[in-house]
Amino acid sequence: MSEKMSMTSKIMIWMVAGLMVGTLINNFAADNAWVQTYLVMGLFHVVGAIFISLLKMLVVPLVTFSLICGVCGIGDISKLGRVGGKAFALFMLTTALAISLAITIASLFAPGEGFELAAASTGTFSAPVAPPLSQVFIDLVPSNPVAAYADGNMLQIIFFTILFAICILMIGEKGQPIIDLSERLNMVMMEVVNVVMHVAPIGVFALMAKTFSLQGMSMIVPMLGYFAVLVSVLILHATGTLMILLKLFARVSPIQFLRKMRTAQIFAFSTSSSNATIPVTLQCVEKRIGVDNSTASFVVPFGATINMDGTAIMQGVATVFIANVYGIDLGLSGYLTVVAMSVLASIGTAGVPGVGLIMLAMVFNQVGLPVEGIALIIGVDRLLDMVRTAVNITGDAAITTIVARSENSIDMDTFNDPDAGHAKDVKLPMHS
Secondary structure, three states: OOOOOOHHHHHHHHHHHHHHHHHHHHHHOOOOHHHHHHHHHHHHHHHHHHHHHHHHHHHHHHHHHHHHHHHHHHOOHHHHHHHHHHHHHHHHHHHHHHHHHHHHHHHHHOOOOOOOHHHHOOOOOOOOOOOOHHHHHHOOOOOOHHHHHHHOOHHHHHHHHHHHHHHHHHOHHHHHHHHHHHHHHHHHHHHHHHHHHHHHHHHHHHHHHHHHHHHOOHHHHHHHHHHHHHHHHHHHHHHHHHHHHHHHHHOOOHHHHHHHOHHHHHHHHHHOOHHHHHHHHHHHHHHHOOEOHHHHHHHHHHHHHHOOHHHHHHHHHHHHHHHHHOOOOOHHHHHHHHHHHHHHHHHHOOOOOOHHHHHHHHHHHHHOOOHHHHHHHHHHHHHHHHHHHHHHHHHHHHHHHHHHHHOOOEOHHHHHOOOOOOOOOOOOOOOO
16 A cells, blocks of 8 residues: 555655644643653754755755756757746736735735734844845845855856856857756756655654644634634635636646645645755656756746745735734835835745745835734744745746746646656556
């Protein structure tokens, strides 16, 4: 039986197990020093941290080689500009739609009205200073590519790698050995992804168990209104807005798409990092959905860096929530500022856990909301971050599919075959 079980099912089972173990520890062993020291902050913390490090270890080499293959695979510099332009425009569009939806629904349900501030405002939050927009554009270009690689600065790595790959194309025949080498290295990295995926269920279990041991379910209760509205908008955007765009522009079945993206979504949910999920997203988009490697390896890392639909939704709902809690009326101009700020901020922040709070502080400063308000939502943010990341990578994959369809670089037979891309997961033939 276990031989036939897909990776998605394994991860799902271990994730639920982690959630249950964590919740039990939180309820019954929160004060047990041995459990907290050796199990929660010992075993779970170590295994979870190693697993996240394994995933992050893959990101930079995988993005580098797959981008070189992607750019050289597209082959034509004008086509490259076209693909990049389409992807960028669509990412900005979905971010704007996401935050507009969030503000509209949050305004209708008004979470935070009549909130007892005295009970809730015990926490403090010191906002990290967000860089000005001009600095964001300056920081796109690495002054030292080696430092960019060492720090894992994704925007700078993407900029340098695309420029490097374009120049490989420009030198023509002499660049072919570099392209061949990159393709081989890319294949090696994909194999490393497969190896890491075998330990994924255990890593996911440890991450979930630690999160719920420390946070528990009880902290959600006072914030239920905010939590419910935010999760509803996130689900609505992933299964509504994005799927309508997919149906309109790519003319493919949204249900089939969602079914094929399940592994990546569960992964994103458990790791809370768009960047850490890149290897799995790439695998799903290429092997399961059938997008050509040249398009997928260009658009997916690009999306993981600048496409923050989930984070934009959180900002929209959080802004309405905090405005209601403090009794501040932002008015239409305030909300339009939030939309504009979120779309711009999504370009300048990298896909790492907790980046949403930095962006939120930036937005609050802009519209004159008290930044201390973030302390109210920081408790439930870790759980919401998981849902947000799953929405982010769904957006990345949907846009990649739309761009691939418009460029005619998607294999529709693969897309329509429900079992395509399961070869790595399934050891035995499915039909006996």
